[in-house]
Amino acid sequence: MDSSGDQPADDGKQRERAQGESDNDTLKYSLLGPSLTKAGQDAVDQQKVSEVIYNASKGSKFFNREQERDRNLTVKIERIRKEKARLEQLDLSHDLRKVDEFLAELELTRDLSQHVIHVDCDAFFAAVEELDRPELKTVPMAVGKGVLTTCNYLARKFGIRSGMASFVAKKLCPQLVLLPQNYEKYTAKAKEIRAIMAEYDPLFESASIDEAYLNITSYCSENELDPEEAVQRMRAEILETTKVSVSAGIAANAKLAKIASNQNKPNGQFRIPNDREAIMEFMRHLPVRKVNGVGRVFERELESVGIKNCGDIYPQRALLTKLFGEKAFQFLAQCYLGLGRTKIQPVETYERKSVGTEATFHEIGDKEELRAKLWWTAQELEKDMARTQFKGRTLVLKVKLHTFEVLTRQTAPPRAVFQAKDLYDFALPMLAKLEKDIPGMKLRLLGLRCTHLVSTKKAGINFFGAAVQPKSNVSSAVHVNSEYDIGAEEAFEEAARQEVQDEMNELEKLSQEASDLPEETNPTTTTWDCPICARPQVADDRIFNDHVDFCLSRQTIREVVQDTTQGVAVPGRKRKTASQSGPEGDIRQKRLFFQ
DNA sequence: GCGGATCAC
DNA sequence: TATGGTGATCCGC
Numbered sequence: 293m294d295s296s297g298d299q300p301a302d303d304g305k306q307r308e309r310a311q312g313e314s315d316n317d318t319l320k321y322s323l324l325g326p327s328l329t330k331a332g333q334d335a336v337d338q339q340k341v342s343e344v345i346y347n348a349s350k351g352s353k354f355f356n357r358e359q360e361r362d363r364n365l366t367v368k369i370e371r372i373r374k375e376k377a378r379l380e381q382l383d384l385s386h387d388l389r390k391v392d393e394f395l396a397e398l399e400l401t402r403d404l405s406q407h408v409i410h411v412d413c414d415a416f417f418a419a420v421e422e423l424d425r426p427e428l429k430t431v432p433m434a435v436g437k438g439v440l441t442t443c444n445y446l447a448r449k450f451g452i453r454s455g456m457a458s459f460v461a462k463k464l465c466p467q468l469v470l471l472p473q474n475y476e477k478y479t480a481k482a483k484e485i486r487a488i489m490a491e492y493d494p495l496f497e498s499a500s501i502d503e504a505y506l507n508i509t510s511y512c513s514e515n516e517l518d519p520e521e522a523v524q525r526m527r528a529e530i531l532e533t534t535k536v537s538v539s540a541g542i543a544a545n546a547k548l549a550k551i552a553s554n555q556n557k558p559n560g561q562f563r564i565p566n567d568r569e570a571i572m573e574f575m576r577h578l579p580v581r582k583v584n585g586v587g588r589v590f591e592r593e594l595e596s597v598g599i600k601n602c603g604d605i606y607p608q609r610a611l612l613t614k615l616f617g618e619k620a621f622q623f624l625a626q627c628y629l630g631l632g633r634t635k636i637q638p639v640e641t642y643e644r645k646s647v648g649t650e651a652t653f654h655e656i657g658d659k660e661e662l663r664a665k666l667w668w669t670a671q672e673l674e675k676d677m678a679r680t681q682f683k684g685r686t687l688v689l690k691v692k693l694h695t696f697e698v699l700t701r702q703t704a705p706p707r708a709v710f711q712a713k714d715l716y717d718f719a720l721p722m723l724a725k726l727e728k729d730i731p732g733m734k735l736r737l738l739g740l741r742c743t744h745l746v747s748t749k750k751a752g753i754n755f756f757g758a759a760v761q762p763k764s765n766v767s768s769a770v771h772v773n774s775e776y777d778i779g780a781e782e783a784f785e786e787a788a789r790q791e792v793q794d795e796m797n798e799l800e801k802l803s804q805e806a807s808d809l810p811e812e813t814n815p816t817t818t819t820w821d822c823p824i825c826a827r828p829q830v831a832d833d834r835i836f837n838d839h840v841d842f843c844l845s846r847q848t849i850r851e852v853v854q855d856t857t858q859g860v861a862v863p864g865r866k867r868k869t870a871s872q873s874g875p876e877g878d879i880r881q882k883r884l885f886f887q
Numbered sequence: 888g889c890g891g892a893t894c895a896c
Numbered sequence: 897t898a899t900g901g902t903g904a905t906c907c908g909c
Contacts, residue, residue, distance in 0.1 A: 326894080354899050361892095439900045441896085454896080457899040500896055587894050619906065650901060686888095696899085700890060739901085 319362040320346050322588055323355075327453045329554075329581050341451030341464065348460045357696035365589060369596045372615055376597050379611050388610040391625075395609070398629055403544065404566040406634040407509045407519040410541045410549035411489065411526075413482075414558035416502035417442040419536050420481050421471050433469040434461060438652075441473060445558065478502075484534045492526050497636045505546050507636040523561050531559075544571070547632025550584050564630075571630035576603030583627050590620075602627045647680050648688070649673045650739025655694045657734040659727060665738050666723060670715035673740045681749045683708035684742020687715060689722040692737035693730070701726065708746045715740055 320342045328338070349355040413419065417435040422428045422444065432450060434443035440461055443452050450465035461468055482501050489496050493506035512522050523540050531537050541552025542563040548571065555562035564574050579601055581591045597615060599605055605612070605628040612621040626632065649672040656662055677683065687709060688702040701722040709715055719740055727733050 327896095349899080352898075358899095436900085438898075441900085455900085459898050503896080585894070589893060617907070644903085645905095646903060648902065652900065688890095698891080702889065704888090737900090741903085 318366060318592065319359055322358060322362055323349060325453050325455050326588055327455055329579075333448060333451070333453070336449065336451045338451070344451070344464055345456075345460055348463045353694065354696055365592060369593060372593060373596055375615060376611060379614055384610045387613070391609045391613075391621075394622075395625060395629070398625055398631060402568065402629070402631060403634050404568065405509070406507060406544060407512055407566070408543060408546050408549045408634055408636060409506050409508055409519070409523055410499075410546065410553040411504050411506065412539050412541075412553045412557070413485065413502035414537045414539055415442055415444050416482075416536070417473070417478055418444040418447075420478050421474075423481075423535055424477075428469060428471075431469055432465050432467065433471065434458070435471050435473055437470070437472060440470075443468075481534060481536060485530055485536060485538070488526065488530050488533065492522065493636065495636065495638055498639050505549065505636045507634070520561070520563055527559075527561065545630075545632030545634050546636065547584065547626070548574075548630055551578065551582055554582070575628060575630040576601065578602045580605075580624075580627065585623060599624075602630075644680065644682070644745060646688075646741050646743045646745065647673070647676050647682055647684070648690075648739060648741025649676055650690055650737060650741075652692070652737045653735075655734045655736055657732065662723065662727075662735060662738070663720070665735075666719060666740075667712070667716050669738050669740050670712040670719065673715055673742065674710060674712040677710035677742060682742065682745040682747055683710040685744035685746060686742065687718050688739075688741040688743060689719050689726075690737070690739035690741065691723075691726060691735050694734040694736050696736070698737075699726065702743075704744075709742070710748075715742075 323345050324338065324342055349358075418428075418433055421433070421435060428444070430446070432444065432447035432452070434440045434447050434452060436442070436454075436458065438458060440452065440454055440456050440458055442454055443461075447461075447465065447468060450461075450468070452461045452464055452468065458470055461470075478501060486496075486498065486504070489504055489506060492508050492511050495507070497505040499505060508519060508522050511517070512519055515522070517525070519542050523542055527538055527540060537559040539553050539557045539559060540561040541549040541555065542561065543549040543552050544564070544566040548564050552562040552564050564571060580586045580594050580599060583602070586594070593616070594600070597608055597611065599608055605624050609621075609625070609628075612624055616624075649669060651665075651669065651672075653665065656665065685708050686702055686704050688700055690698065690700045692698050703718055703722060705714065705718045709718060
């Protein structure tokens with residue numbers, strides 16, 4: 293968007309930042325939200341938007357918390373500045389030499405032989421809604437209830453963005469049309485799109501419901517196509533068959549492709565040539581904020597040491613480790629050089645590290661009411677643990693106080709846990725201690741999460757790298773929960789399966805035990821809507837999943853390699869109709885500092 | 888290993 | 897009136 297730095301929005305921002313670090317300016321900038329750098333905001337007067345948001349928020353508990361965070365960050369930044377000034381008095385030649393050696397080594401890892409693309413659907417949720425109701429195309433519209441997950445480009449003209457509270461959005465644009473989220477609908481559309489992407493790279497990597505990475509090197513050579521032609525073709529095919537427009541970035545690695553896909557949004561594509569000088573030149577003028585992993589906080593910290601664009605990293609390179617740590621230094625070094633990973637692989641090959649659930653509610657101080665919420669949370673987590681087929685060796689309790697302050701407490705139960713009763717029993721002491729330590733504690737959120745997971749999956753037979761028969765969808769669908777893996781790691785996987793084999797019997801008892809739960813808390817009447825046929829189904833995990841698999845196999849539009857909708861690709865396969873998910877969120881998070 | 892903080896979507 | 901949920905990683909202790 294503003295790599296050339298010539299937008300009015302950017303000018304305004306710079307002016308605001310340059311006038312000094314007065315509490316208000318940085319706070320207002322922060323209140324603008326994390327998605328300021330997204331497309332569609334170019335022609336917006338951010339000063340004015342900032343005022344509206346500020347005035348709508350002022351005095352609220354949320355605002356006060358943001359203000360405190362901003363003050364803390366300002367203090368931290370002052371420390372960084374002082375530390376930098378101190379370091380600059382020292383002899384840094386040793387550090388400089390080591391850094392340059394590292395950069396030289398990094399340079400040797402540069403691989404310009406691959407064509408990686410990042411595909412990003414344009415205002416995905418809003419676009420899908422517009423397909424059903426074309427009249428929405430002509431009005432500012434957003435998806436999401438309390439907080440917006442997506443909005444169309446008409447809404448963006450008013451300064452509206454994802455992540456914004458809807459009452460604030462209404463202040464910016466009173467005629468804004470708000471739609472509830474319909475995750476199943478978006479999932480179905482995403483499946484259509486993925487079916488097409490699989491033609492171009494069967495091993496593509498879903499980054500979220502509306503984003504994916506592909507390595508199209510083979511496709512291009514086999515079809516004797518230029519990467520840009522191939523991407524033109526794929527985008528046209530997606531638009532033609534699914535009626536959803538996508539943007540794409542083409543580059544030598546995933547990091548660059550991701551940046552490039554934002555360059556010509558919406559419905560555009562951009563290529564960074566596989567050429568070292570072109571890449572370095574591109575990065576030199578690129579604001580660090582554009583890089584995945586640099587958020588509002590890191591942006592401010594970097595700015596305070598004179599790093600605004602990736603090119604500014606080089607002159608400061610000798611200081612970075614001491615100021616921000618080794619990982620951050622390595623990350624910035626890769627940003628400067630424009631390096632990133634070229635290996636694209638299905639998300640199913642990534643190992644899940646945690647399963648959790650959390651929910652916001654009206655302020656609660658009553659202890660009995662809090663216990664009821666905890667029990668409900670435990671039940672929700674049990675469902676997710678059953679669905680993902682894990683137990684947890686560690687249980688994490690998360691609370692958000694009425695002041696918006698977030699606390700977590702964790703414990704290691706004597707055995708791996710997954711049943712609601714266990715989750716509740718082991719979480720309750722943590723909650724009780726918090727109540728004891730914080731007199732008059734009032735909560736607005738409760739969450740539970742299991743980490744140090746132990747898989748309870750059956751030993752499967754489906755490996756992604758192996759020749760899986762697409763036709764076997766129906767029969768294999770029941771077993772698709774097996775972990776995929778490739779190469780040498782298969783041995784490890786096999787060992788892991790052996791380890792959990794003895795825990796299988798317990799899992800088998802899950803459904804029986806679930807029905808033994810107290811009557812008033814056992815949601816026997818709950819039903820789930822099938823995301824495919826939309827009919828309500830009983831809330832039993834296995835019956836539900838079997839039904840969905842049946843529906844999927846019947847309505848397969850194209851033969852996708854294996855089943856891209858399983859596992860992570862459709863994180864919310866089983867979702868309550870009304871449940872909220874993230875703004876096009878997913879259960880996997882990128883490795884921020886690792887390529 | 889724990890808890891806070893940051894980030895993505 | 898009112899500011900989300902899921903998952904990952906890093907840092908300081």
